[in-house]
Amino acid sequence: xxxxxxxxxxxxxxxxxxxxxxxxxxxxxxxxxxxxxxxxxxxxxxxxxxxxxxxxxxxxxxxxxxxxxxxxxxxxxxxxxxxxxxxxxxxxxxxxxxxxxxxxxxxxxxxxxxxxxxxxxxxxxxxxxxxxxxxxxxxxxxxxxxxxxxxxxxxxxxxxx
Amino acid sequence: xxxxxxxxxxxxxxxxxxxxxxxxxxxxxxxxxxxxxxxxxxxxxxxxxxxxxxxxxxxxxxxxxxxxxxxxxxxxxxxxxxxxxxxxxxxxxxxxxxxxxxxxxxxxxxxxxxxxxxxxxxxxxxxxxxxxxxxxxxxxxxxxxxxxxxxxxxxxxxxxxxxxxxxxxxxxxxxxxxxxxxxxxxxxxxxxxxxxxxxxxxxxxxxxxxxxxxxxxxxxxxxxxxxxxxxxxxxxxxxxxxxxxxxxxxxxxxxxxxxxxxxxxxxxxxxxxxxxxxxxxxxxxxxxxxxxxxxxxxxxxxxxxxxxxxxxxxxxxxxxxxxxxxxxxxxxxxxxxxxxxxxxxxxxxxxxxxxxxxxxxxxxxxxxxxxxxxxxxxxxxxxxxxxxxxxxxxxxxxxxxxxxxxxxxxxxxxxxxxxxxxxxxxxxxxxxxxxxxxxxxxxxxxxxxxxxxxxxxxxxxxxxxxxxxxxxxxxxxxxxxxxxxxxxxxxxxxxxxxxxxxxxxxxxxxxxxxxxxxxxxxxxxxxxxxxxxxxxxxxxxxxxxxxxxxxxxxxxxxxxxx
Numbered sequence: 262x263x264x265x266x267x268x269x270x271x272x273x274x275x276x277x278x279x280x281x282x283x284x285x286x287x288x289x290x291x292x293x294x295x296x297x298x299x300x301x302x303x304x305x306x307x308x309x310x311x312x313x314x315x316x317x318x319x320x321x322x323x324x325x326x327x328x329x330x331x332x333x334x335x336x337x338x339x340x341x342x343x344x345x346x347x348x349x350x351x352x353x354x355x356x357x358x359x360x361x362x363x364x365x366x367x368x369x370x371x372x373x374x375x376x377x378x379x380x381x382x383x384x385x386x387x388x389x390x391x392x393x394x395x396x397x398x399x400x401x402x403x404x405x406x407x408x409x410x411x412x413x414x415x416x417x418x419x420x421x422x
Numbered sequence: 423x424x425x426x427x428x429x430x431x432x433x434x435x436x437x438x439x440x441x442x443x444x445x446x447x448x449x450x451x452x453x454x455x456x457x458x459x460x461x462x463x464x465x466x467x468x469x470x471x472x473x474x475x476x477x478x479x480x481x482x483x484x485x486x487x488x489x490x491x492x493x494x495x496x497x498x499x500x501x502x503x504x505x506x507x508x509x510x511x512x513x514x515x516x517x518x519x520x521x522x523x524x525x526x527x528x529x530x531x532x533x534x535x536x537x538x539x540x541x542x543x544x545x546x547x548x549x550x551x552x553x554x555x556x557x558x559x560x561x562x563x564x565x566x567x568x569x570x571x572x573x574x575x576x577x578x579x580x581x582x583x584x585x586x587x588x589x590x591x592x593x594x595x596x597x598x599x600x601x602x603x604x605x606x607x608x609x610x611x612x613x614x615x616x617x618x619x620x621x622x623x624x625x626x627x628x629x630x631x632x633x634x635x636x637x638x639x640x641x642x643x644x645x646x647x648x649x650x651x652x653x654x655x656x657x658x659x660x661x662x663x664x665x666x667x668x669x670x671x672x673x674x675x676x677x678x679x680x681x682x683x684x685x686x687x688x689x690x691x692x693x694x695x696x697x698x699x700x701x702x703x704x705x706x707x708x709x710x711x712x713x714x715x716x717x718x719x720x721x722x723x724x725x726x727x728x729x730x731x732x733x734x735x736x737x738x739x740x741x742x743x744x745x746x747x748x749x750x751x752x753x754x755x756x757x758x759x760x761x762x763x764x765x766x767x768x769x770x771x772x773x774x775x776x777x778x779x780x781x782x783x784x785x786x787x788x789x790x791x792x793x794x795x796x797x798x799x800x801x802x803x804x805x806x807x808x809x810x811x812x813x814x815x816x817x818x819x820x821x822x823x824x825x826x827x828x829x830x831x832x833x834x835x836x837x838x839x840x841x842x843x844x845x846x847x848x849x850x851x852x853x854x855x856x857x858x859x860x861x862x863x864x865x866x867x868x869x870x871x872x873x874x875x876x877x878x879x880x881x882x883x884x885x886x887x888x889x890x891x892x893x894x895x896x897x898x899x900x901x902x903x904x905x906x907x908x909x910x911x912x913x914x915x916x917x918x919x920x921x922x923x924x925x926x927x928x929x930x931x932x933x934x935x936x937x938x939x940x941x942x943x944x945x946x947x948x949x950x951x952x953x954x955x956x957x958x959x960x961x962x963x964x965x966x967x968x969x970x971x972x973x974x975x976x977x978x979x980x981x982x983x984x
Contacts, residue, residue, distance in 0.1 A: 299492050302512025306453040309514050311492020315506055324493035328455065328516055337518055339488060339495060 291351050292320035295391050308396035310344065321346055323355075325396045333409035335363075338416055342399075344392050354386035357395055362418040364411045365403060373420040375399070448509035450502075452476055452489075454517060463502070465509075470498040482517045490514040850941070938965045945971050954978055 299310040307330070313322040325342040329335030341360040347353055357380075359365075359373035367379025377383040382390055382398040402408055446465040450472075451458060461475050473487050480487075489496040491505050491513045507513060939946070942964040948971055949960045959978060967973035 296492075300506070300511045302451065302453050302514065306455050306458075306512075306514050309490045309493045311494065313493075326490045326493045326495070326514075328490075328514070331455075337516075339490065339516060341493070341495070 288346075288348070288350055289320060291391075292346060295393070296320070298391075298393065304393055304397070307400060308393060310392045310396060313343070323392060325357075325392060327396055327400045327403075330400055330404045333403055334411060334413055335403045335409075338413075341419075342396070344395070346392070351388040351390070354383045354390070355392060355395065357383070357399070358420075360419050362414040362420060364413050365399075365408050366405075366411075367402065371420075446509075448502075448507075450507060450509070451512040452479075452515050453512050454480075454515045465502065467502050468498070469496045469500045469502065469505075472496075472502060473498065476515065480515070480517065486518045488516040488518060490516065942969055945969055945974065949974065949978075 295310070296312060298304075302309070307328045308326065310323055310325040312320065313324045323344040323346060325344050327340045327342065329338040329340065339361070340363055343358050343360055345356040347356070354377065357375040359368055359375065362373065364370070367376045368374070369376065375383070380395070380398055380402065382395050447462050448465050449460050449462050451460050457480070459476075459479050461472075461479060463472055463475055469489065473484055473489065476482075476487055476489075477484050491507055491511075494505065496505060496513070939961055942961065945964050946957065946960055949964075950957065952975070954960050954975070956978075960974065963974035963977040964971075966977060
């Protein structure tokens, strides 16, 4: 409703204000920033992220997309991910799982869940890191020798659980 | 927001439309990994309409475009509004040239390369794609699908009478079919024509080399060209291709082994792999024995760190829970003499290694593993897997395991380093066995005597029966039963011993055998002669190292034991 009377910008500022006043000031503020960055395409364009549901006021469920790096087996594929930023984010790392099936070291074969220990951004998480950092690291992992030639499932398959 | 300009007749129709405020032009940035363009589009457009504009600007076909915004792929039927795409925001674009070709800009390179009418070229080889159910893990092994799609094309061509004008399509189709149907691959392999060709390595080599994608591949991966020169290897690879399951297995093995190698250099890694070899059968055997016992959650946290079992090529190790082998005492001989300092250094990693005793380290906390005695044991075992089997097959181990299973309290006792050092000292264990036997004899001979030995333990007794309960054949210090100077540690020890003996005697309470202090009397004397005057520290060190003086000295000189 508000959108009719306010521009996107105004709305954004209003929400920021709200974020400041809430208990979870740092978290919401941070996530709003990340939302904005995701929409503005900050970065080199090889990863993308945004809220799974725009109405999600808790800013918890996010969607990510990684474009498979060239000259690897992941080339030309787009990998969809779910990222969940819990209540302690950004002090605690987010939960990440692949939606698109992938064969990558550190990703569970059965459900696409990313093993925190296998991704250094998650294992050694700092609160200055962000969803973008995690996605970019996963993309870098795809370029590693040990991963770049792993045979992949047919394109377009997703984990069902 | 556009202002209403409906009153000005010279304004063109576009603006008039916009003036109604129903529709607004927005400028959206479209970004590819290589390029960036700003595209003006009506706010309420559909994604399909947006793509039309993009297709013009980027010179690409509609079906090649994939748009991503905020982590989601934009479907043609969606609207920009739906996804919240507004003025000034950025949408990511991926231009697909053909399946498995390079992304980003224009590129019909894969199309052009497969334009060659020869059936031997395969379109989708630009990326080292296995994409099939016959995953070739290593570089060289990638050959088969390409070759086979080549062969496949031949067969399909002959089948269709060369009807199709577009070989590329055929090949792509073939590839796709191969991908989805592993049996097809084996069928192809079984085709005598194919086999004929395959048995001629030169021909194969020729076919491979002329394929431009293959050439690209060879550039990236020089191993491939080596492989091409080795006909034996090629044949082997072909064999493998026949059997997709085996291929997968082998590939996984190699990849896992590779990642293993790459991740952690050095001895730890070798150890780890050896443990993996030993761990699997052990744990499965252990699980069988313990059923749902909490201790049997053995490999739980280890499995995730350890790679899938190499079922294809590992010889089965003898069942460690099998019939008792020779007594381990001789093989345990120098166990305690290994330096504790190096073990201390590997403590963190050791705790993640499989526990030969089948105890979940994380379950028991690190107490079990931080004991240098235990660590030296591990080291011994790593150097000699046979040792572990010997150890495990000893009868006392078995009964201990059983008791452990029945009595989880014992686990906490196990954390006591003194208890552990006793456990790891085979001579001590033998002594305990003898005690057990003695007690059993006593039980039969004088049943009346047993009940009088209360479970709580009789602190007084050890001092008198110290060395006399059972004739201790071997080694332990032959000094008489000199009660400890310090009461409290030995009381603790006594209780421990009692508990341990309890389990051996199957619930019959016993007295304590020998206090560590008594056992180490000789060593203690030596240490004090050398100038280590802190008797208690000496004792602790000796207990921890199982009587090894040198190791004890190192302990005393080094940092405090954990």
